[in-house]
Amino acid sequence: MINTIEWKDDIVRMIDQTVLPEREVYIECTDYNQVADAIRTMIIRGAPAIGVAAAMGIALGTMASQADNIQNFSQDFDEVCRVIGETRPTAVNLFWAIGQMRAIIQKYNSLPINQLKDKLKQRALEIREQDIAINRNIGQHGRQFIKDGDCILTHCNAGALATAGYGTALGVVRAAHEAGKRLSVLADETRPFLQGARLTAWELMHDGIDVTLITDNMAGYFMQQGKVNLVVVGADRIAGNGDVANKIGTYSVAVLAKEHNIPFYVAAPVSTLDLSLSSGDEIPIEQRTSDEVTHVQGKSIAPKGVKAAHPAFDVTPARYVTAIITERGVARPAYVDSLKALAGEDIN
């Protein structure tokens, strides 16, 4: 239904998530710098979708290279990766995608440049296709946690719009819905960017899934009232010990869930694991402009000149996480072992 990002006639086309749901506008990138800008300004966002965009941006950027030998081509590749890599620091999928593309160069460095360009483009398209399949598998593994009649609270948007399609956290919800379970969703609006109000609510309404929008500060109230059966969120980076970086506010939801004995699930592809980090303390937290806090859709909501903070992510320690749902199965504590087992050979 929703085409978050696609490759069409050597153009990267994506839905502009900054203007949803008011307007359904698609932007077309013909240059990798446009893709980098789209990631930076959150025209496209969500860790898996950022990974796909990064791969496509690199394919686009290298396609334009004038290099006629592998040395020069590699230099152009590195420059494209540098620009793409500097857009957003927290979601590891961005760096994972760069790694995937770099592996193609290494594998096929004896091919003629034109064929190498094709391989890069193929890999980018493959990453997109695989992402949708991965999400469906996450859904299959995760739907067991949703019982008939459950109300699921989610934060931010880990849906079709955060991925190439179907979604991670919302993939779990969709899989349960498709399996015929009756369910309802409480969607945190997720200030400052309002991904919950604008994107999650829109996606779920599209799919005919019962959704109620709440402000972030209502989550505790509804848990206290016994209205929330489980929490499912996505992730931007998961450290080796199971600490989870995700959209700002996720940590508060996790603490509230623990206080009310409500299970707290994280749904994410294996590409979100960063087993090179022993704990979440090492995950870089992006600090975005305070304008996004003092303004809502361009309109000022605070006194002129007020100081405002804008950490875009927070880290939820593993002890708050009931389970991590991936496309390869479910990891449970102790995560050091269970995540390593799921990652398998990928961690070499």
Added chain:
Amino acid sequence: MINTIEWKDDIVRMIDQTVLPEREVYIECTDYNQVADAIRTMIIRGAPAIGVAAAMGIALGTMASQADNIQNFSQDFDEVCRVIGETRPTAVNLFWAIGQMRAIIQKYNSLPINQLKDKLKQRALEIREQDIAINRNIGQHGRQFIKDGDCILTHCNAGALATAGYGTALGVVRAAHEAGKRLSVLADETRPFLQGARLTAWELMHDGIDVTLITDNMAGYFMQQGKVNLVVVGADRIAGNGDVANKIGTYSVAVLAKEHNIPFYVAAPVSTLDLSLSSGDEIPIEQRTSDEVTHVQGKSIAPKGVKAAHPAFDVTPARYVTAIITERGVARPAYVDSLKALAGEDIN
């Protein structure tokens, strides 16, 4: 500095808190229905300020009575109280103020109607004056909890704008500031009405107190980072066991404070105590229109037709409350006894 509400030439004049800080507009009520509308639409808000507005509204309404005997006048009084009493259900100060005005009628029912009207007006003006003095006393009792260099997190606006002046929670902050303590404030923006972003930030900037605006979902992050030394909030109603009804989101902050071993203080006048209620479960929670959630300052932020919930308050169980700071001193657990002692003869 800020004139939240005043009586001037038999007109009730209040600053319009729905358009602050963008515009500083004062509205003038010549009729009690206008005062009721101002309370309902949150032109004036904050439990103590609502109490003052209710008293002034009753003075205004009874002043217009054509009754020439006490029976008819009492009927007119009852009708005014009914309209004022139906504006907002949660803040008990509204009902406290009605009770204060009713006591005047009972005490002076043998006076000529014109003199009785004067007594009512005098009592309304007195309630306003007393509120400022009460807040200064709350500040004196509360400032001990703020150490030099502390960072205080607050939710909503329990400041000069929520009272006749000086504020309750912000009165504690102001008293510490006036005592020369260096301090800083993290202000939750407090969706949906944005009292923190619009009012608390504005008030504190006016007073030269260091304030940083955050979205509600950042509170946990800053506590986790060790940046918050204490929380101080106001209250709309406090039950006999110390359960505290306050602006939606307060409960979440209290749970987060507990998880991080951060003291959580409530600052409120004795008129906010409702010892007729044995627990917070009995406090009516106002459900406001979902439009206030789906829109920010009139602009839609969510898909058309989305369901949204809007409980305007929540209840923080007493076990999360470190102490309750009143004008008569500080109540500590067990609150059943300490609140009764503070209320003294008022609870007869």
